[in-house]
Amino acid sequence: MSAQDLLAEFIPHLAHFNPQFQADWVTGTWVHKAAYAQPVPPVGYADMIPDVRTPLPGLYFASMS
Numbered sequence: 584m585s586a587q588d589l590l591a592e593f594i595p596h597l598a599h600f601n602p603q604f605q606a607d608w609v610t611g612t613w614v615h616k617a618a619y620a621q622p623v624p625p626v627g628y629a630d631m632i633p634d635v636r637t638p639l640p641g642l643y644f645a646s647m648s
Contacts, residue, residue, distance in 0.1 A: 584614075585614070586612040586613065586614045587612070589612070589614060590609065590612050594606050594609075
């Protein structure tokens with residue numbers, strides 16, 4: 584998506600957070616793309632994280648997926 588396409592997608596949601604929001608407040612847009620990125624976890628994710636301990640002594644689970 585282009586910067587303008589993304590802006591058109593997000594503007595209505597900004598107004599949801601701030602009903603006073605005006606689109607002309609946006610003075611610039613930038614889009615940076617990367618092949619890989621870290622996911623953004625949802626609120627309450629700490630309660631969903633699996634235990635890092637495994638049944639094997641001294642072996643721990645670690646993952647970014």
